[in-house]
Amino acid sequence: MANRQGDFIWYELMTDNADAAQKFYAGLIGWTFKDSGNPEMDYRLFSSATAEVGGVMPLTPEMVSGGARSAWLGYIAVDDVDASVASIKAAGGAIHMHPWDVPGVGRLAFLADPQGAMFYVMLPISPAEISDAESRSFAANEPMVGHCAWNELASSEPEAAKAFYGAQFGWVPDGAMDMGELGQYEFWNVGDDRGHMIGAVMPMMPGMPMSAWTFYFRVPEIDAAVEYTKAHDGTALQEPTEIPGGEFSFTGLDPQGAIFGLVGPRKGN
Numbered sequence: 001m002a003n004r005q006g007d008f009i010w011y012e013l014m015t016d017n018a019d020a021a022q023k024f025y026a027g028l029i030g031w032t033f034k035d036s037g038n039p040e041m042d043y044r045l046f047s048s049a050t051a052e053v054g055g056v057m058p059l060t061p062e063m064v065s066g067g068a069r070s071a072w073l074g075y076i077a078v079d080d081v082d083a084s085v086a087s088i089k090a091a092g093g094a095i096h097m098h099p100w101d102v103p104g105v106g107r108l109a110f111l112a113d114p115q116g117a118m119f120y121v122m123l124p125i126s127p128a129e130i131s132d133a134e135s136r137s138f139a140a141n142e143p144m145v146g147h148c149a150w151n152e153l154a155s156s157e158p159e160a161a162k163a164f165y166g167a168q169f170g171w172v173p174d175g176a177m178d179m180g181e182l183g184q185y186e187f188w189n190v191g192d193d194r195g196h197m198i199g200a201v202m203p204m205m206p207g208m209p210m211s212a213w214t215f216y217f218r219v220p221e222i223d224a225a226v227e228y229t230k231a232h233d234g235t236a237l238q239e240p241t242e243i244p245g246g247e248f249s250f251t252g253l254d255p256q257g258a259i260f261g262l263v264g265p266r267k268g269n
Contacts (some may be wrong), residue, residue, distance in 0.1 A: 006169030037221030048146025
């Protein structure tokens with residue numbers, strides 16, 4: 001089944017040290033890496049044991065001087081990139097890079113929502129032999145080690161964010177969890193007949209500089225992944241926390257300063 005408007009279809013790490021980041025995540029999550037084959041830029045593809053999940057893009061000195069920092073970004077599928085860009089701009093979003101084409105890959109644009117959280121929109125090109133090719137970067141329907149398991153938006157204005165993403169991509173609320181003084185953790189699903197969960201929106205935590213997405217990748221065992229993070233110059237931002245279903249989530253900072261999330265069971269669970 002082909003992906004639809006509003007699906008997360010790719011994840012990208014922008015980093016100021018691609019070699020170090022590749023080594024860190026290979027050991028942490030088990031990804032394998034290869035060059036994309038684009039002679040015009042260093043872009044590295046990473047894969048789980050079964051499928052490609054995303055890419056690593058080294059930050060150039062020009063990008064860094066312009067304010068870019070190491071970060072994870074998500075790609076959201078759309079049916080018409082140019083129409084989506086126009087709609088997002090009209091709704092108060094920002095255009096960081098206007099639509100462009102990557103031969104053999106698709107058309108995309110780099111944007112931000114009205115509260116400043118950044119993301120891409122993309123209309124991918126399916127391989128000629130697979131007209132309904134489907135990205136499995138986000139494992140929406142089953143646990144897949146090495147794939148994204150959850151997409152979480154921390155927003156300065158959660159109600160406005162819900163309205164924005166609902167209007168642009170069709171996402172709908174699907175329950176909430178009370179976090180006390182921190183506010184509501186509100187779940188999203190795709191809003192169509194598939195009914196699967198996308199992730200959640202929540203208020204920005206104290207100390208966060210701006211609204212941002214965090215992506216949680218699945219690991220076989222959470223405590224081993226946390227130990228690896230700390231032993232390889234990463235930082236724990238939130239220690240493992242039990243989540244519905246009995247698994248645990250963890251939020252960390254990689255050695256280059258990009259925030260990442262992990263999901264997985266505890267040993268013996």
